[in-house]
Structures are given as structure tokens and as C-alpha cells.
Amino acid sequence: MQKAAIERNNEAIAAQLAPVGRETVQDRVYSELRRALIGGLFEPSQVLTIRGLADALVTSTMPVREALGRLITEKALEALPNRSVRVPPITLDRLDDLLRARILIEGEAIALAAARMGPRQIATIETILGEWDEMRALKHKKDVDREVTLNQSFHFEIYRSCGSAVLIPMIESLWLQSGPCIRVAIYAFSEAGEVDTAQYHRRIVTALATQDAQAAREALVADISRPFTFLRHKLQSAAKDQT
Amino acid sequence: MQKAAIERNNEAIAAQLAPVGRETVQDRVYSELRRALIGGLFEPSQVLTIRGLADALVTSTMPVREALGRLITEKALEALPNRSVRVPPITLDRLDDLLRARILIEGEAIALAAARMGPRQIATIETILGEWDEMRALKHKKDVDREVTLNQSFHFEIYRSCGSAVLIPMIESLWLQSGPCIRVAIYAFSEAGEVDTAQYHRRIVTALATQDAQAAREALVADISRPFTFLRHKLQSAAKDQT
DNA sequence: TTTTTTGATATGTGATCACACTTGCTTTGA
DNA sequence: TCAAAGCAAGTGTGATCACATATCAAAAAA
Numbered sequence: 001m002q003k004a005a006i007e008r009n010n011e012a013i014a015a016q017l018a019p020v021g022r023e024t025v026q027d028r029v030y031s032e033l034r035r036a037l038i039g040g041l042f043e044p045s046q047v048l049t050i051r052g053l054a055d056a057l058v059t060s061t062m063p064v065r066e067a068l069g070r071l072i073t074e075k076a077l078e079a080l081p082n083r084s085v086r087v088p089p090i091t092l093d094r095l096d097d098l099l100r101a102r103i104l105i106e107g108e109a110i111a112l113a114a115a116r117m118g119p120r121q122i123a124t125i126e127t128i129l130g131e132w133d134e135m136r137a138l139k140h141k142k143d144v145d146r147e148v149t150l151n152q153s154f155h156f157e158i159y160r161s162c163g164s165a166v167l168i169p170m171i172e173s174l175w176l177q178s179g180p181c182i183r184v185a186i187y188a189f190s191e192a193g194e195v196d197t198a199q200y201h202r203r204i205v206t207a208l209a210t211q212d213a214q215a216a217r218e219a220l221v222a223d224i225s226r227p228f229t230f231l232r233h234k235l236q237s238a239a240k241d242q243t
Numbered sequence: 244m245q246k247a248a249i250e251r252n253n254e255a256i257a258a259q260l261a262p263v264g265r266e267t268v269q270d271r272v273y274s275e276l277r278r279a280l281i282g283g284l285f286e287p288s289q290v291l292t293i294r295g296l297a298d299a300l301v302t303s304t305m306p307v308r309e310a311l312g313r314l315i316t317e318k319a320l321e322a323l324p325n326r327s328v329r330v331p332p333i334t335l336d337r338l339d340d341l342l343r344a345r346i347l348i349e350g351e352a353i354a355l356a357a358a359r360m361g362p363r364q365i366a367t368i369e370t371i372l373g374e375w376d377e378m379r380a381l382k383h384k385k386d387v388d389r390e391v392t393l394n395q396s397f398h399f400e401i402y403r404s405c406g407s408a409v410l411i412p413m414i415e416s417l418w419l420q421s422g423p424c425i426r427v428a429i430y431a432f433s434e435a436g437e438v439d440t441a442q443y444h445r446r447i448v449t450a451l452a453t454q455d456a457q458a459a460r461e462a463l464v465a466d467i468s469r470p471f472t473f474l475r476h477k478l479q480s481a482a483k484d485q486t
Numbered sequence: 487t488t489t490t491t492t493g494a495t496a497t498g499t500g501a502t503c504a505c506a507c508t509t510g511c512t513t514t515g516a
Numbered sequence: 517t518c519a520a521a522g523c524a525a526g527t528g529t530g531a532t533c534a535c536a537t538a539t540c541a542a543a544a545a546a
Contacts, residue, residue, distance in 0.1 A: 022324075022326075022537095024498090024499065024500090025499080025500070026312075026499080026500085049526085049527065049528090050527075050528070051526080051527070051528095052527095059500085060500065060501055060502080061500095061501085061502095061528090062499080062500050062501065062502090063499085063500070065309070065528080065529085066308070066309055066312050069269075069309050069312060069313055070312055070313055070315075070316040072313075073313040073316060073317060074316055074317075075409070075412055082507090082508065082509090082527095082528095083265075083507080083508085083527080083528055083529085084508090084527080084528085085528095094408070094409075097407050097408060097409045097410075098409055100407070100409075101407070101409045101410055101413070104347065104348070104351055105347070105348070108347055164340050164343070164344070165337070165340060166318070166337075166340045166341055166343075166344045166417070166420070167340075167344055169318055170344070170413055170416075173413075174409070177409070265507090267528090267529065267530090268529080268530070269529080269530085292496085292497065292498090293497075293498070294496080294497070294498095295497095302530085303530065303531055303532080304498090304530095304531085304532095305529080305530050305531065305532090306529085306530070308498080308499085309529095325497095325498095325537090325538065325539090326497080326498055326499085326537085326538085327497075327498080327538085328498095
């Protein structure tokens, strides 16, 4: 019987080919909206319509409405009583609430990751740091989108190492919720260009390289608190101006 | 001008009438599936089909598929590569992962709540405790469903007091994920009937009544850890039997 | 007897339609 | 001149259909 030979052949084929996967339209819409949300491409309080998004994404309404529903359950979007959906507005309370949750959960994740990151993972995040420096070097063109992307890659490369399939989706949800807020902060930082984000990230890397969970947590808290406190002051002064 | 009179009349009407609200079919399906999931009515690894659920709930497929999509993003259900959806299976790792996350987040929530719960809230959870005792008194009929519901009410009445619009949905998601697992534990406890859950809950109440956040957190951890460690042992011994 | 093939049924996905509700502007009446 | 009624366009929701894929059992081949 040539069963074994066939089996070997199939295995050889399988070794060559990568699984093609099957991404649905709904998945693509969902990813695209997530990207836009985390990147802060939508403004807080902005109203989104199903047909409008479907036109923009060149699909029918069906995938869009399901993607919107999913984002609403993640609190990345908000369902108004009118049944229209909007990006949640920023309030001081919400800002504090989000920051506290992020410190709690991302802090735990990085503490777990500190004990589990090998030289390979450390090298990966150092590569991301290098790309960041490279980008900053040619400073004429301040590409905020790229900053956001690199920042995201840096953090999630760490979180992925925490080994918790439960915490990571929660962190993603938190980023989704804070995305529309922190965009303005990152943009302002990029404008000012003074205190470099890279410096905060470097502190995180050194802490992780020495497997110092406590130091890593503190460095992370400092990093993610910055845009929030910045926004906080901005909102407070804006409120004072209005009165 | 009789504008003021009309206004008064309208206000009088508004005072009598309650807002009718508009729950969509999708919302009802979603709530029903949540209830079933938290209550452990579905078994881990059980496959759910859109048309099957639609028939069971006597609706069309449309609201069901959107509700399923939302539950999948919450990790309450799992999308298989075949595109079928099932209740996530229990593994030891997942159990530990879930418990760690619950201790982290629910612990934080109850610590926050400890400082914010007034006599009114304390009275409410004591009422729930009373209903529990009442139920246990007539022990011939062990109503596991009611136990699950009361347990849920007790915990979420506390969490609601933490004042965090961000943490509460996360806790709901965690309950959704652990629901299918802990059902078997609760059932086993009810069978054995030895160590009463009420005793753990009473410890929580006394800690909250004295606004002792640390004690409340510890009592809560003891309470939610119990079914998990129970299940852990059960799974381990089952694995040992198989070898 | 065991394995492969094949065909029928079941299932998820996306498109389209009908309906109800909301919204904003125009028109009407005071 | 201004507020209220009315109308039209826009929008979300649910139902149904078409199509591609998956599943599983029966039939055919080894």
C-alpha cells in the first residue's frame, strides 16, 4: 500500500503552502473601523451612519451594521436612544476611568510579560524602537499615523508575551475606547516635539531586559499616563475658558 | 397666551406615563443568550447554529447572527475556522487565566465600591442575602437557576457601586466567559450542600459595611476562587483517570 | 472490510427589499 | 413674525433570497 507515500507527499505540500485563510467582508470592515478608531481618525461625538460607512468602504450595509454592532458591545462606539451610533464623547470622568483601567490591566500584563520575554521578544521591541528613531531623524515630515502605529506595535508586542488570552482582548478594547481621545494628545506631542516618547519606551525596554516586573510596570504607567494627564489639563483649561 | 397651561398639562402627563422604550429583537436575543451563557445553560464546546437558535427563539436569522457576532467579540463564544460558532471549551490554562483576570478586575471594583457604598446599597445586598437564606431554608427543591441569579445580583449590585463605566462591562464579559465553566461547580456545591456560599457573601458584606476595602477584596477573592479551584481539581483528576 | 468518492442537506455570508421611525425643512395658521 | 403642523428624505431593523462552502452518510472502488 502506498498510503504512507501519499501521506508523505501531502505533508511535503503542506510544508510549502501557507494556509490561505478566509477573511469575510465583515472582518475587513471591522478591522478597518478598529484601525480608524485606535488611530483617532474619528472625532469624539462624531455620528456614524451605516449607509455612509458602507459607501465609504464600498460594500453593502450588511457587513457594516454587524461590525458596528460588535464595536458597540466593546464600548468603542455608543448607541444613542435615537438608534444612531456615534463615537463616545470625551469627559473628564471617562478619561480618569479609562486611565485607571489601563493602568490596572496593562500594568498586570506587562508584569506578567516581564517574566516571560526572551531575548527574541526583546530584540523585536528594540527593532520597533529603532524604526521610531529612524522616523524621528527625518523630522520634516511628522507622520502622526506612523507614530500611532509604531506605538501600538511596541505595546502589543509586549502584551502578547503576557500569555493571557483573556487580558489581551480587554487591552484591545481599552485602546479602542481611548483611541479617539489620545489622538489629539499624540498630535500635540508631535507638534511640540519636546519630551520624546522614545525615552519612555526605552525605560520600559531596559526594565523588561532585566526582567524587573515592578520597574516595567512603573515605566509603563508613566508612559500611558502622559497623554491622559495632558488631555486632562487641556479639558480643564477649556472648561475654565468657557465659564 | 395659554402656552404655560399647555406646558403644565404636558408635564402632568409626563409625570403619569413611563417611557415605553424600544427594545429591538436583536437586543432581546442578545440578552437571552447572555442569560443562558452566564447561567451555564450551554455546555462548553457545544456548537450553536444561527438557524437553530432562530427557531428556538422564534425569530428570523437576522437578529441571531448579529447577537452571535457581538458575543464572539466579547469572547463569550468562539468562531471556528469552519465559520461555525461554539461555546469555548474548558482548559486548565483558560481556567487559571480567567480567575486571574477576575481577581484583578473584580478585586479592583469592590475596593472602589467599598469607599462608595452607602447604607442604601448595603441594605440592598443584605436583602439579596436574605432571599438566599430563604431559598436555602426550603431545601427540598434546589433551584440552581435561582442560585445563579441571586449570586449574580449580589455581585453586580456591588460592582455597580464602583462608579466605573469601564470596569463593569469588562466584568460582565468575564462572567460571560466563565459562566459555562462555573455552572458545574455551583451545581456540585448545591449537591454537596456543605460549605454555604452565603457564608462567603456575609464576609463580603461585613467588610463593605465597615468600608474596609482590603478585607472586602480578600473576601471576594475567596468567594470567586472557590468554584475555580474546585473545577481545577476536578479537571486534573479527570485527566489523571484518562491516562 | 476498509477507504474513497459522491451527492444531498445544512449552514454562514452578503445583497436587497419593505417597513417604521427620525430628522429637518417647508408650509400653514395664528 | 413666530410657532405648530405636515411632508419628504434619510436611517435602522428585520425578512428573505442567492450563493458558496461545509458536513455527513450512502454508494462505489480498492
